[in-house]
Amino acid sequence: MYAVVSTVALLALAGSAHAWTNEGHSSIGYIADKLLKPETAAVRDYLLPTGWNFTLSSTWADDIKSLPGRPYAWAGNLHFIDAEDETPLDVDSPEKVHCEVDLARDGAGGINIVDAIGNYTLQVKDATKYSWDARSEALKFLSHFLGDITQPLHNCGKLAGGNGFFATWANSTTYVYMGTSRPVQLHIIWDSFIPVKDITDNFGGDIDAYRGWIINEIQNGSWAAEAPSWATCDVAGDSNNDGRPDACPLKWANDGNDANCGIVWDKDLLAGTGTRTANDLSGEYYQKTYMIVRKQIAKGGYRLAKYLDTILAGQPASNGTTTATTSAVETSTSIDISTSTSAADVTTSTAEPTTTDDDDDCTEEPTSEPTVEPTVEPTAEPTNTTTDEDCTEEPTSEPTVEPTVEPTVEPTVEPTVEPTVEPTAEPTDVPTAEPTADPTDVPVPTSDPTDVPVPPPVPTDGPIDSSASTLRALPFAGLLAAIAALI
Template sequence: MHLLHPTLLLTSLPSTLAWGRLGHDAIAYIAQNYVSPRTETWAQSLLLDASTSYLANVSTWADSYRNEPGGEFSAPYHYISAADAPPSSCNVDYARDCGPDGCVVSAIANYTRRVTNTRLSRQQRDFALRFLVHFIGDIHQPLHNEGYESGGNGVDITFAGSERNLHATWDTGIPERLRGSYSKQQARAWADYLIRRIDGGVYTRDVGTWKRSVNVQDGLGSALTWSNEANDYICTFVAPQGWAAVQRGDLVSSGYYDRAVPTVELQVARAGVRLAAWLDALATAPSKRDEDEDLMGLDLLPEPRPLTPAQLKRRAEGYGCGCGEHEH
């Protein structure tokens, strides 16, 4: 994995983003609601942003960064290409599915390690935090944990009368039909709605279970748990009758959209709660300058093995979607 260059520009680029700006910002606002005052101070100091949107302001930075010169190495960190067989079998196998260039599971573990290591500059730790805010969101989107047709990017469907791909539909189509087109205000309103469901609604009883998988001392284990959890929805909600069935008819008029909404909202809520707990743990962790720690993250990668067909397809596409409409 890559050691970040400290002088890279922090520009904002395309809006074709994982979970979309709406989902990523909502996750960030949920996390901001639950982090401790100490964590808020820590994150604001690292990001040099004392605003009320300090996490939301960087929630999609990683999607812009991967398109910048020098940032291309991070493209495969947004997903893991599970070589499973939906709808009969859904699973993520880290040794099988995380390729030699890294994946979202290894990236979460590596940037968790980097963000508290003071061998790195403040800007490098700032970048590590930005990556964590984004990747913890990404890993909760089911299709970021699936290898078939580059996470559904190659599955053409009809959504509300428009032709698009399945991945883009889950990233942006469903959230924006539910809440309206993107704005910071819409993202905050969605976050507030989900916070009410977390604090005294349908999610309240489950919050403790959501947090049980949060262990910054085992970044790989936590991230792999989340990845398998999200991947399970490929079999139960994303393509429960197979990929061909999803391509028949309009996903709105067929009822697919209505069935998908609860899963989308659940995963956004989970991501926000877990991101807050993750950052709380990091903010209270002692700073370290471990000279033996591999800050490139190479020790986190699986043993080399032949690439799966899904990984070969991703590599041939330059780790993008290869579809023109939407990129990871």
């Protein structure tokens, strides 16, 4: 049980912008852990480091951004896709509003969250081609990206996913993270401020109660009837089914993107200069959005469980053993990603690729709402030279005091204990075992993903240069330790 922490105290710990901060991502992982089939949980336990589950692994892809030397800088742009939307803030009449993720237009040559999910799906489901290390890393990325893709602003390119739109929250235009005053932006409001205020105001600061409420709504409450539709995807006629299972994540990206044509960019509530509003978004805007955020987190946890139930069916749960193959996914949950016959150019590597990184997660990530420094106004608005969606620091609670102690704990990113036995198959190029479950209306990659540019695999022409990303990098490391110091 988490102790009750005041919104103000949590604000003091606010940090940057990763899609959902610790509260959101860990809740998505927790929900998935509770909804997984037992045989899927066994594969999870085999592939993740000893003692890990999705509650822990779901924040890993943000934690690794703060590693010395930034060895995973190439992965920054895999957290989002910048859809070119016409939002309510952009047009002079509601009829002109249009929001859609177009992979051909918005995909940045495959360097995006949709293709990343497809790529890592191929890796994690192929126990004969990929090593334990590669599959473990793929699973950690998937447990994070299926959360990122539910955050509306991670599927929107407008003003760098809201990082270039400035607002007021809890009577302040700034918040403090690790002793530095930062401007409040729309992106961090969605990533952190809204869910943390919800947990604080409606659940007494008890995140377990928050998660329990969501799980009950999925299983027995108002979302029970519609939940199966959250994870279904029909690839009939899909032009992107070229060896990567893109159809499911593309559908999910469009689902997350829908809110950008509604409340996210509400013209009245965000009225102002077009890049700034004087309105305090902790009032009416929060009241109109917190249930949307709750539901998106529910979708992330449910999808993660059902998706992995499908793609990990029949996979080894230990060296030399295999889980019982599921005969079929629930009739209402028709996800299935059949094994690709070949994935020759999908390889894993920790080398840095050579593309620019305009990652959605630009800086350290808070877990609550910022400690307000009302007297400090940002001297200038960022120029937003990147298309990154998580361009700024993200708090998760309401302001109170500036943290006097900075988190000192480095994120635990690599498995501390790997299985002592490597899979018996060659880890780098062997065809994969195919699960027997094969629903009829699900993605079935049948060809080599010859155009998979998503790292990892690392392109053969060199490493990705992430130096261009100035907005969405540095996750908040050791945030839980800082919160613990407050309670």
